[in-house]
Amino acid sequence: MSYIGTYDKTIFYNPANQYCIISIKTADCSIPERGRSTMRHKDHMIRFTAVGYQLPRTDAVELELEGEWQESKYGYQLQVTQWQEIVPKSTIGIESYLSSGLIKGIGPKLAADIVNRFGLNTMEVFEHHPERLLDIKGITENKLNDIKVSYVENRALQNLMTLLAPFKITPQTAQKIYNYFGPASVDILTKSPFELCQIPGFGFKRVDAIVQKTAPQPHDPMRVKGACLYALGDAKRKQGHLFLNNEDLITAALKLLNARSPLSEHRVQKQEAIELLQNLILNGSVVSVKDNIYYPAVFEQEDETARQIARRLIEQPPQESITSALSEIKEQFQLSLSAKQEKAVHIAFQHNLSIITGSPGTGKTTVLKTIIEVYHKLYPDRKISLMAPTGRASRRMAESTGMDEAQTLHSALGLTSEDNENGYKQKEQLLSADLIIVDETSMIDMWLAKQLFSRIKKDARIILVGDADQLPSVGAGNVLYEMIACQLIPVTVLDEIFRQTKDSLIAHNARFINEGNSKLYYGNDFSFIPVDTQADAAARIIEEYCRKIADYGIEQVQILSPFRSEGEASAEQLNTAIREIVNPFQSTEDEINLGTKSFRVGDRIMQTKNTGKVSNGDLGFIRYMKDTPDGKRIGLHFGENRELEYGAEDLVNLDLAYATTIHKAMGSEYSVIIMPLLKAHSIILYRNLLYTGITRAKNQVILIGQKSILFMAIHRNEINKRNTLLAERIRLYYKAYARAANIQIPDFLSENLKNAS
Numbered sequence: 001m002s003y004i005g006t007y008d009k010t011i012f013y014n015p016a017n018q019y020c021i022i023s024i025k026t027a028d029c030s031i032p033e034r035g036r037s038t039m040r041h042k043d044h045m046i047r048f049t050a051v052g053y054q055l056p057r058t059d060a061v062e063l064e065l066e067g068e069w070q071e072s073k074y075g076y077q078l079q080v081t082q083w084q085e086i087v088p089k090s091t092i093g094i095e096s097y098l099s100s101g102l103i104k105g106i107g108p109k110l111a112a113d114i115v116n117r118f119g120l121n122t123m124e125v126f127e128h129h130p131e132r133l134l135d136i137k138g139i140t141e142n143k144l145n146d147i148k149v150s151y152v153e154n155r156a157l158q159n160l161m162t163l164l165a166p167f168k169i170t171p172q173t174a175q176k177i178y179n180y181f182g183p184a185s186v187d188i189l190t191k192s193p194f195e196l197c198q199i200p201g202f203g204f205k206r207v208d209a210i211v212q213k214t215a216p217q218p219h220d221p222m223r224v225k226g227a228c229l230y231a232l233g234d235a236k237r238k239q240g241h242l243f244l245n246n247e248d249l250i251t252a253a254l255k256l257l258n259a260r261s262p263l264s265e266h267r268v269q270k271q272e273a274i275e276l277l278q279n280l281i282l283n284g285s286v287v288s289v290k291d292n293i294y295y296p297a298v299f300e301q302e303d304e305t306a307r308q309i310a311r312r313l314i315e316q317p318p319q320e321s322i323t324s325a326l327s328e329i330k331e332q333f334q335l336s337l338s339a340k341q342e343k344a345v346h347i348a349f350q351h352n353l354s355i356i357t358g359s360p361g362t363g364k365t366t367v368l369k370t371i372i373e374v375y376h377k378l379y380p381d382r383k384i385s386l387m388a389p390t391g392r393a394s395r396r397m398a399e400s401t402g403m404d405e406a407q408t409l410h411s412a413l414g415l416t417s418e419d420n421e422n423g424y425k426q427k428e429q430l431l432s433a434d435l436i437i438v439d440e441t442s443m444i445d446m447w448l449a450k451q452l453f454s455r456i457k458k459d460a461r462i463i464l465v466g467d468a469d470q471l472p473s474v475g476a477g478n479v480l481y482e483m484i485a486c487q488l489i490p491v492t493v494l495d496e497i498f499r500q501t502k503d504s505l506i507a508h509n510a511r512f513i514n515e516g517n518s519k520l521y522y523g524n525d526f527s528f529i530p531v532d533t534q535a536d537a538a539a540r541i542i543e544e545y546c547r548k549i550a551d552y553g554i555e556q557v558q559i560l561s562p563f564r565s566e567g568e569a570s571a572e573q574l575n576t577a578i579r580e581i582v583n584p585f586q587s588t589e590d591e592i593n594l595g596t597k598s599f600r601v602g603d604r605i606m607q608t609k610n611t612g613k614v615s616n617g618d619l620g621f622i623r624y625m626k627d628t629p630d631g632k633r634i635g636l637h638f639g640e641n642r643e644l645e646y647g648a649e650d651l652v653n654l655d656l657a658y659a660t661t662i663h664k665a666m667g668s669e670y671s672v673i674i675m676p677l678l679k680a681h682s683i684i685l686y687r688n689l690l691y692t693g694i695t696r697a698k699n700q701v702i703l704i705g706q707k708s709i710l711f712m713a714i715h716r717n718e719i720n721k722r723n724t725l726l727a728e729r730i731r732l733y734y735k736a737y738a739r740a741a742n743i744q745i746p747d748f749l750s751e752n753l754k755n756a757s
Contacts, residue, residue, distance in 0.1 A: 052080030060096035062086040104150040194226025204230035241723035308453035310733035344492035358494030361507035385433030391615025393667035441466030445475025482726035538568035556671035559659035575656035606657035673697035677705035
């Protein structure tokens with residue numbers, strides 16, 4: 001149902017996503033009594049609350065609002081799904097509309113000049129002859145361009161909302177679509193609505209169900225193309241695959257296409273999909289390598305990374321002895337290195353690229369400190385750069401090695417994310433460092449690996465440090481595992497548990513889990529509490545959490561759940577329950593609500609997006625909230641010398657963090673880890689997930705759940721189930737470069753390379 005009214009006032013506005021809560025005044029008596037404001041006004045008009053995205057906040061135009069009435073904790077509100085402006089057909093009304101701020105670049109004086117010149121034909125000029133605006137004094141070519149862009153965006157978004165009405169989408173999602181396709185959005189989607197499948201949140205099934213309902217064309221080539229491309233992207237997002245082989249892709253596409261086609265004549269046949277896929281290959285929409293199908297950008301990431309690694313392996317640095325310098329450093333810092341640790345140090349100086357891997361407690365940090373000190377001694381004027389995928393991991397790296405600072409990879413490389421076109425396509429600048437050490441390398445996905453190796457200068461050394469038995473990266477690929485698997489890169493595996501952790505059950509049990517051995521040791525620092533249900537697990541987790549934060553402090557205790565939102569023992573539901581105990585409601589001045597999220601002064605929070613001052617995964621606390629002329633300001637503390645102040649719009653990039661997922665904890669370290677292991681979690685519980693979770697703990701692990709699920713996870717190993725050919729491609733390019741440089745391939749490598757072609 002639609003209602004016509006005029007903007008009255010703003011109740012809430014979030015500039016980040018343009019989410020609005022506004023009051024509307026109207027003479028429409030069909031407004032439900034429950035939705036009407038009880039306040040009385042001199043104009044005797046009805047007031048009601050409208051909620052939506054990008055709602056015009058000006059009384060210069062009337063608004064026609066479509067939506068549904070919904071009950072909320074703030075009352076009965078109209079949830080707006082579509083809206084349009086009704087510009088008054090008078091010169092006063094048009095002038096008021098133009099000066100309202102809805103069209104950027106036009107103020108009151110310029111609006112008056114435009115209406116004086118064109119009168120009632122003004123909107124016709126904007127719509128069909130905008131170049132005539134150059135007749136107005138003060139409007140230059142550049143200013144006209146800004147006005148046209150703003151007007152077109154304003155109108156295009158409304159046209160897009162009308163087109164997408166059958167999809168039941170919000171204006172926020174329409175804005176997302178417009179940002180993706182630009183001014184051509186309506187034209188693109190009119191011709192092929194399946195292009196929506198490129199946008200996260202628009203799965204093939206959702207789009208197909210509506211298209212087939214409104215204009216059924218089951219054999220439409222664009223529909224088959226949409227299914228193929230969606231299946232490829234879905235495998236990348238959900239399973240971390242860089243490619244699908246031809247047969248698997250066809251099978252996945254046909255499953256999507258025929259899921260709702262009981263009639264045989266409506267079912268897409270395999271040959272149709274095969275022919276369409278061949279067309280996609282021929283026109284460059286996908287890349288086929290040995291019947292493995294990639295997105296072009298993903299293939300380029302894997303291929304270029306393999307080339308860069310192979311070149312670095314071929315170009316060996318000058319060899320020099322570090323024996324004397326190493327002896328001096330060992331004596332100076334009273335270091336006692338095992339044979340493997342000392343070997344890792346030597347290898348780091350013999351090669352341009354090397355890998356150090358091992359589980360916690362095996363001395364990786366000691367090796368890094370030694371390498372850094374020896375390098376400083378040999379090359380005091382050369383630059384060392386420490387990097388890690390997350391802010392927490394980089395700061396821990398700096399603290400443990402004694403270096404002044406370490407950076408996140410995104411910060412060091414000047415990146416935002418793969419989804420950000422500017423971050424992906426920006427001009428690549430080489431890093432200035434002579435020695436680069438990257439920790440937590442298992443977290444690096446294929447996209448980030450390509451960015452890193454493309455920016456390392458020719459004569460720099462790079463040392464990758466990580467634990468290949470942990471979870472692979474959240475993004476697609478399995479880079480560290482594949483680099484080790486290529487068997488060309490020098491790798492030192494540290495496997496001796498040292499003195500300070502020899503009595504730690506965490507270190508020993510981590511090794512047992514890696515070996516698939518379920519005969520774990522239990523004691524003070526590694527315990528298992530049996531429970532039967534999620535509700536029981538949640539209650540016990542909360543009890544243990546409150547006890548441990550009293551002993552260790554809230555910053556040193558972390559709940560890690562396999563699930564983000566499903567069930568009482570999920571991260572989100574535990575956050576809600578724990579917050580009411582450790583940080584209960586005090587006053588409305590100390591709380592702010594943002595959509596479904598709620599934050600209070602004192603909350604433990606996690607940043608979920610990289611910015612210039614804080615990184616994705618950083619943990620902190622909300623210290624204060626205050627009202628200012630510019631709106632509510634929120635003070636945040638992310639650790640020493642990292643005090644920030646956010647506006648309400650920035651809170652979209654925060655989550656509560658009393659509990660988090662195991663994936664989100666990668667690269668972090670805490671004194672105590674509490675982790676549920678329940679039957680409900682079994683779908684994603686594998687050895688590497690369990691291993692990653694328990695190795696986040698320095699002092700104590702508390703597992704809560706069912707031992708049968710623990711044993712099941714230990715015996716399920718799926719660490720290398722991602723489709724990636726990085727190892728094979730490294731060998732391929734190494735062989736080609738070695739031949740081109742007339743380099744004799746060592747005998748021990750010949751077997752590895754004989755099948756590379």
